Amino acid sequence: MDLAFTPEEQQFREDIRTWVRANLPTDISHKVHNALRLSRDDLQRWGKILGKKGWLGHAWPKSFGGPGWNSIQKHLFEEECALAGAPRVLPFGPVMVAPVIMAFGTPEQQQRFLPGIASGEVWWSQGYSEPGAGSDLASVKTKAERQGNKYIVNGQKAWTTLGQYGEWIFCLVRTGNEGKPQTGISFLLIDMKSPGVTVRPVVLLDGEAEVNEVFFDNVEVPVENLIGEENKGWTYAKHLLSHERTNIADVNRTKRELERLKRVARAEGVYNDVRFRDEIAKLEVDVVALEMLVLRVLAAEKSGKNSLDIAGLLKIRGSEIQQRYSELMMLAAGPYALPLIQEAMEAGWQGDYPGAAAWCAPLASSYFNLRKTTIYGGSNEVQRTIVAQTVLG
Structure with missing residues (x-):
């Protein structure tokens, strides 16, 4: 194993460093270096700057509009952004749900959702955890009943990070109760502006409302918002979690x-x-x-x-x-x-x-x-x- 970077990789690092220094707003980098509060505008402003360059989805392949960088280039990009004081890219859209849509979504779903994620225009939230389903994620109880060409969703999600800003949310929902708990879970994309969606911020010790409760009361979701097959959502969830856990490190x-x-x-x-x-x-x-x-x-x-x-x-x-x-x-x-x-x-x-x-x-x-x-x-x-x-x- 050779951990030394090649001259080409070193030049790539310099190119990234030069671009980030020229384009990262100084007020944002000051806040990051000093751990001061980042507003929604701060986070989305940097996301849109990256999106305009085509780098918000920096891990995406070229076939989906990404730069097509290899693993070393992605690492160097992330390192230079972090050292410069750039906010961490909000992972819910470009890092988490986008790879699921790329791998398991239909061409129509890819064309509909990926451009808004790549540009930073659409704010995504994650609907996984529930009051009784955190580390034991297979215990999710939020229910989605199919009625014709739509699902009727009822239930609650917990600890939804920055959910108060969310425009779309990807959710694990229960569509079946037979067999193992994992076999009855589906992966659904829900417009948070839909009637019946309520977001309740949870105020933390520092006065921030970083996490939220999200309630679904007879929310109608078109069937075309189902990713992959019904009751196969556990497979897609595991695909997503591998990206999340690496991102947490x-x-x-x-x-x-x-x-x-x-x-x-x-x-x-x-x-x-x-x-x-x-x-x-x-x-x-x-x-x-x-x-x-x-x-x-x-x-x-x-x-x-x-x-x-x-x-x-x-x-x-x-x-x-x-x-x-x-x-x-x-x-x-x-x-x-x-x-x-x-x-x-x-x-x-x-x-x-x-x-x-x-x-x-x-x-x-x-x-x-x-x-x-x-x-x-x-x-x-x-x-x-x-x-x-x-x-x-």
């Missing part, structure tokens, strides 16, 4: 946040503390190991070999590392990181706390927010069982 964002941790530690005067710096060093070793694992997979793909199916393993290590760097930032700032004052966070300042500085304001919010990473996308406990069964045998 997000080693490129972690490398950027490692540098932020060092800046916070220096600013707070703890970087020269040997024990604290030891913790940073141990974290950095784990980040490098995670990156090597990612590059190992990429090298296998580049050479045409079947890469090890380690999406779950990447998710486990990546999510745990994200929690660790947020913990170390909190420790570096000490008590100044604790208060959650929304106005102070918006202003980039902590308020009436002598000695507190701008970088302290978002630390508690980031810490609490990253508690979820070991749960969503399939809890790490479940992922360890999957890795043990599929990888270790």
